[in-house]
Amino acid sequence: MVKIRVTRGVRAGFAGASGLLALSGGVAACAAPGQGEDVGETDEALTIQDPGTGVLKLGWVYGSPRGQTFVAHNSTDEYVRAREQMSFELSASYLWSQLYPNRTMPNDVDRLKKLSAEVKVHYVKGGAVYASTQVATKTWTGTSAWSLLATTGTFVVSRRAQGMRFEVEISDADEPANKAVVGQADFMEVSVIGGTLPTKTLLFDNLGGAMRSRVLEGGLPVRGADLDVAYTDWRAATVVDSSAIDRQIGTATSYGRFGPVEIPIFGELQYEITYGYAVDGAWHAEAPLTANAASRLLSSRGRTAYEAKLALPEDAQKLELFFHVKTFLKVDYSRAGDVRWRKYQDGERILVREKWDNENGVVFDNYDFVTEQR
Amino acid sequence: MYVSTDLHGHTLYSDGRATPQEYVEFRRARGMKAIAIADHDLMAGVRAGAAAAAEAQMLFIPAMEITAHLHYGGEREEQFHVLAYYPHSVLQGVELEHKALYRRGLAVQERWKAFVLSWIDSRPLDEQAALGRDELEGLSPADFPALQSTILRIIDKKRELFEPFRDHHVRFWSSAGSNGDLFGWTPEEVIEAIRDDGAVDIVAHPARYRDKERTLAVLELAKGVEVYTSRHKAEVAAFYRDFAESRRKYWTSSSDDHQNARYIDPPCGTPARTLERICRRTFDLSALVA
Numbered sequence: 168m169v170k171i172r173v174t175r176g177v178r179a180g181f182a183g184a185s186g187l188l189a190l191s192g193g194v195a196a197c198a199a200p201g202q203g204e205d206v207g208e209t210d211e212a213l214t215i216q217d218p219g220t221g222v223l224k225l226g227w228v229y230g231s232p233r234g235q236t237f238v239a240h241n242s243t244d245e246y247v248r249a250r251e252q253m254s255f256e257l258s259a260s261y262l263w264s265q266l267y268p269n270r271t272m273p274n275d276v277d278r279l280k281k282l283s284a285e286v287k288v289h290y291v292k293g294g295a296v297y298a299s300t301q302v303a304t305k306t307w308t309g310t311s312a313w314s315l316l317a318t319t320g321t322f323v324v325s326r327r328a329q330g331m332r333f334e335v336e337i338s339d340a341d342e343p344a345n346k347a348v349v350g351q352a353d354f355m356e357v358s359v360i361g362g363t364l365p366t367k368t369l370l371f372d373n374l375g376g377a378m379r380s381r382v383l384e385g386g387l388p389v390r391g392a393d394l395d396v397a398y399t400d401w402r403a404a405t406v407v408d409s410s411a412i413d414r415q416i417g418t419a420t421s422y423g424r425f426g427p428v429e430i431p432i433f434g435e436l437q438y439e440i441t442y443g444y445a446v447d448g449a450w451h452a453e454a455p456l457t458a459n460a461a462s463r464l465l466s467s468r469g470r471t472a473y474e475a476k477l478a479l480p481e482d483a484q485k486l487e488l489f490f491h492v493k494t495f496l497k498v499d500y501s502r503a504g505d506v507r508w509r510k511y512q513d514g515e516r517i518l519v520r521e522k523w524d525n526e527n528g529v530v531f532d533n534y535d536f537v538t539e540q541r
Numbered sequence: 542m543y544v545s546t547d548l549h550g551h552t553l554y555s556d557g558r559a560t561p562q563e564y565v566e567f568r569r570a571r572g573m574k575a576i577a578i579a580d581h582d583l584m585a586g587v588r589a590g591a592a593a594a595a596e597a598q599m600l601f602i603p604a605m606e607i608t609a610h611l612h613y614g615g616e617r618e619e620q621f622h623v624l625a626y627y628p629h630s631v632l633q634g635v636e637l638e639h640k641a642l643y644r645r646g647l648a649v650q651e652r653w654k655a656f657v658l659s660w661i662d663s664r665p666l667d668e669q670a671a672l673g674r675d676e677l678e679g680l681s682p683a684d685f686p687a688l689q690s691t692i693l694r695i696i697d698k699k700r701e702l703f704e705p706f707r708d709h710h711v712r713f714w715s716s717a718g719s720n721g722d723l724f725g726w727t728p729e730e731v732i733e734a735i736r737d738d739g740a741v742d743i744v745a746h747p748a749r750y751r752d753k754e755r756t757l758a759v760l761e762l763a764k765g766v767e768v769y770t771s772r773h774k775a776e777v778a779a780f781y782r783d784f785a786e787s788r789r790k791y792w793t794s795s796s797d798d799h800q801n802a803r804y805i806d807p808p809c810g811t812p813a814r815t816l817e818r819i820c821r822r823t824f825d826l827s828a829l830v831a
Contacts, residue, residue: 226592227588227591227595228592228595258634260634261635272639313633313634314633401569422692423799423801424689424707428801430801430802466596469566504696504697
């Protein structure tokens with residue numbers, strides 16, 4: 168369970184930077200005052216007060232230009248939040264392979280500890296970088312060459328950030344002439360939650376069979392502010408139990424190493440998701456959520472979030488929501504080759520399942536949220 | 542305690558049709574908790590599969606199905622497949638890419654490219670052009686179409702060459718070809734290499750091999766047995782399960798899916814003990830079994 172409080176009025180600038188230093192325990196490698204916080208911003212705004220801590224570790228993510236990219240491991244959940252205290256963890260094997268791609272890594276821990284890295288963090292807002300900070304590796308853990316990990320000093324995510332980009336410069340104390348830079352384009356951007364307060368994000372997703380609804384910034388939807396509503400493809404699939412839908416649209420003759428084989432042809436499931444909402448009991452007409460295949464809420468390519476933006480009135484006390492998931496089977500024989508049997512007409516789009524997503528699965532029940540003041 | 546798994550299936554990096562992402566998504570939607578991609582002789586799809594599995598909060602086990610032979614070069618020559626399962630931790634950094642059998646996989650990709658190009662070069666010029674020979678030559682071994690993709694390319698571009706290629710392709714592995722250094726190993730040699738690489742050896746679909754006596758001898762040596770697979774009838778699976786359990790061997794439950802027939806769900810999970818041995822750690826079973 169994520170517990171994140173939202174409070175008003177942390178003023179940026181020197182006061183914020185002092186808080187940053189306190190949080191980071193005065194680590195020398197931390198960002199200079201002002202860099203880790205909201206550079207050049209003097210406005211008062213709502214801020215996540217307990218955003219947690221996290222470590223950015225290299226992991227392989229589908230869609231990353233070089234396979235490995237930074238993945239956040241947070242004390243809260245899968246999302247990084249504004250003002251979260253973070254550090255980086257880099258394996259010696261990664262540093263070595265970037266600096267010396269054609270040299271076998273030595274099985275020598277002391278030699279590998281001569282490597283170091285500086286990680287620059289570029290904060291993104293509205294699609295553009297507005298501030299940067301940097302941290303350097305400072306400690307090593309692990310006893311074998313393959314388990315050896317370098318950890319950087321900490322930094323605090325900027326209060327206004329909507330995303331972070333990274334670049335890494337690698338050095339070798341034993342061979343100082345050798346340096347390598349892994350640039351911004353080689354890492355995927357990591358989304359930051361909470362940089363747009365008082366606009367919040369109400370996410371409807373699932374963890375296996377368990378349905379979840381979360382205000383990612385913590386607290387409640389804010390009166391007189393926008394509310395981003397998002398609904399994930401995997402939740403839709405779970406609600407309609409897509410694994411039980413017969414997706415076969417025909418058969419085709421294909422060819423494998425043991426000769427011709429008759430293979431089933433499957434159609435693609437497509438979702439249309441609409442939502443209905445009421446503010447203080449006044450219902451609005453059901454409206455579609457917009458499919459977003461590049462949502463900042465889903466880290467990997469190939470996923471889709473269905474999104475909408477609500478404007479909550481200044482006097483809104485209670486928000487009610489439900490969702491309506493229509494599942495269509497898209498019939499397309501064009502990629503199937505030698506089609507032997509067609510169950511449908513080419514190009515058909517058949518409604519195969521229709522479900523309402525109500526709280527606890529109870530019809531006419533709704534997801535209820537009380538609101539909070541700005 | 543059993544975990545819903547599919548620890549043996551193929552992608553378009555060998556003789557399957559699915560991308561690693563499609564492979565993982567298919568199993569996620571079926572509620573599986575632990576999966577492996579086990580392509581023939583290489584691990585080219587492992588990184589993409591692991592990334593997709595991580596997104597889906599599934600346990601991903603790096604694996605490969607290694608081709609060995611019984612009676613290599615003799616009249617009774619037949620392939621024998623041993624699955625190699627690596628602990629999840631090899632995905633950290635670039636340890637995976639330094640494994641000996643991973644590097645053998647890179648050599649397999651290079652040889653496959655040379656093998657296919659050599660066959661194309663033996664065809665008349667008009668057929669070479671139809672198959673896009675020059676385009677294929679320009680591809681790196683890693684991007685070169687693997688077996689199933691090559692077959693589909695031939696079907697698409699020159700259907701009548703399918704049978705000649707199908708007859709020819711078996712030479713890639715057999716003693717009739719020139720890759721004995723890669724595939725002429727005995728199962729025992731493969732098992733030793735798997736262990737040297739820090740992985741766990743599991744004999745794939747043991748009922749498939751003609752030399753039953755030798756197969757039993759290899760099973761006695763191996764760490765584990767693939768009990769449930771689409772290639773085993775129920776009574777066969779029961780026999781190998783009894784064999785494994787009576788000898789305290791590890792056993793697995795998988796599909797051997799190539800995406801060329803209707804998917805057969807493994808009828809049983811894999812014992813948590815097997816997964817713990819592969820990953821060299823204990824699990825929060827409630828999360829995996831839920």
